[in-house]
Amino acid sequence: MGDMRGLKILSTLAEDGHLTVELVEENLPPPTGHELLIRVEATPINPSDLGLLLGPADVENADYGDGRIVATMPDSARRAMAARVGQALAVGNEGAGMVVAAGDAAQAQALLGKRVSCVPGGMFAQYRLVDARAVMALPDGASAEEGASAFVNPMTALGFVETMRREGHEAIVHTAAASNLGQMLVRIAREDGIPLVNIVRSQAQAATLEALGAEHVLDSSRADFHDRLLAAIEATGATIAFDAIGGGTLVGQILHGMEQALAKGAAYSRYGSDRLKQAYIYGALDTTPTVLTRSFGFSWNVGGWLLTPFLQRAGAETVERMRRRVRDNLTTTFASPYKARLSLQDVLTRDAVLTYNARRTGEKYLIVPNG
């Protein structure tokens, strides 16, 4: 078999601050050893992909050409992105597709002709070479659309629950909880009997989660939010939070609520409760600073949470258990609905960019590179 030709999307930030996102043709050599050549059938646009694809570039006033966007990156962001200048970066964390060629290794050969899901990066492409040891074979009959989002959101939601257990907590607070990830977490928590406090930003989002059977759903836009937050934390005993927002005072409010709940009936200590209150920031929906009032004693921790380092720490056995659960419940617990399907060409049009880049909660888009 000779080289395979296909299109892929690359994103390049130039020294002068111009970001170019374009469709280019590439040659893929035949797979060797444990490699698989995958014909990509479906790949979702996750918030984490948008950071790499466009970041905070001015897409409103960009030039949209034939298979090419040129946009200006704000000065503030350019400094933070100095390390990517001049590099043509492939985009697209995860997706599903057919194995159309395989290296000599038995593990690779066994997957030939099968549909697999994987998270190698660079999936906004028609073809992709991946490592057979890192893919997940989809169950017989599963569609590419069903398997496209089998990694990032499902493993993140399960990762929250694993983190909670490993660190000795018994209930979770989750923000931006109406997201696709948040809905999975509601289903997981119900299946596992884990008390979950869901914080959303509108009544419509609250209704979405209540329809899924979520018990504690708090709308942060309501005047009584703080009181309801305290009551829900008391009712659940939550001492760990996962926050997708990052900026503003919400993380501090949650830690304050946890401290207030722990202080009830306890002896006074000017250092606060000695029970650790933990918040993890895993997203950046609000890029303004995190503002912590520190009205929650000295036993607290706020940190970043990322899937890949978590999986490395968790170890192979835990990761395999998590993956098996995802594979066994792909169309139920871990189902991802999509708002629309886009071709690779569509992804680079103005209308599409302004739509998918708005990152509306619960509106997820799927790229069909060979559609």
Next chain:
Amino acid sequence: MGDMRGLKILSTLAEDGHLTVELVEENLPPPTGHELLIRVEATPINPSDLGLLLGPADVENADYGDGRIVATMPDSARRAMAARVGQALAVGNEGAGMVVAAGDAAQAQALLGKRVSCVPGGMFAQYRLVDARAVMALPDGASAEEGASAFVNPMTALGFVETMRREGHEAIVHTAAASNLGQMLVRIAREDGIPLVNIVRSQAQAATLEALGAEHVLDSSRADFHDRLLAAIEATGATIAFDAIGGGTLVGQILHGMEQALAKGAAYSRYGSDRLKQAYIYGALDTTPTVLTRSFGFSWNVGGWLLTPFLQRAGAETVERMRRRVRDNLTTTFASPYKARLSLQDVLTRDAVLTYNARRTGEKYLIVPNG
């Protein structure tokens, strides 16, 4: 032996927001079992004692009577202190004194007539009952003044170094570094060969640390502070910080500097370096919110650090090793100079309060309850 009578200081916050700090007489029963009765000879006023003694009460406009202060607590602080309302709290974490009576237990009897150092709380008193198993016998010939501050600052400074090692870091950033604690840390770091970045707030403080032989001393009031911080972090490889200030942007600046140093020469990742950058806040010299820009990827952690929970986690063997080091170096590495000595009556006078409550860096006061 009958009861012993002595004076002690109590601090009480009333429902109406008035804080009363007063000298009261108490009866102490004869010690039993492992108890020791200590005649307190010297007890320092630490920043952590001031939080309990006075907190943010309006001492400028307080009523100063005979052995009694009545001050108003600001409304904002009253809410945070709801749990202490109505309780007469004894003050004074640590100190040194003579064992004048002991319970029957052999460990207690062995200390009779000896001078000991301890950290039982309630040491702003003429006599104190303490547990023989928790005291440290001072070396022969050591004065009470030399042993008065043998716990809080020495164990905290050693605790920073232990924490650094346990969590896999190799160099430390320390803020408010000209404090008594900071000076100890400079000496410990030099003895142990640990690179230390000292951040101070004036040229005079910088000179104090340079006179101790500190290599990296940065004055945050200088215009080139940020550049010098980055250079010092690069030179030392520091990935852990201990911060006494709490409020403002300094913790975020330190994490940003660590990230910049780690990013140099590394491949671009929009998630930042995967090396964990850790900051611990152990004080609250600035009670305004902590403001984090999160310009340092996702591998970061900011948390509270307190001595007591650290010692509990560290285990008996480590704690004993730390205590031995303090006892063996009481007048060198761990020496605490005092600005002035106060009687218990002095502590409640306006002049003294306005002086010791100003918490000037490097100015520490010693109470001599039986002087």
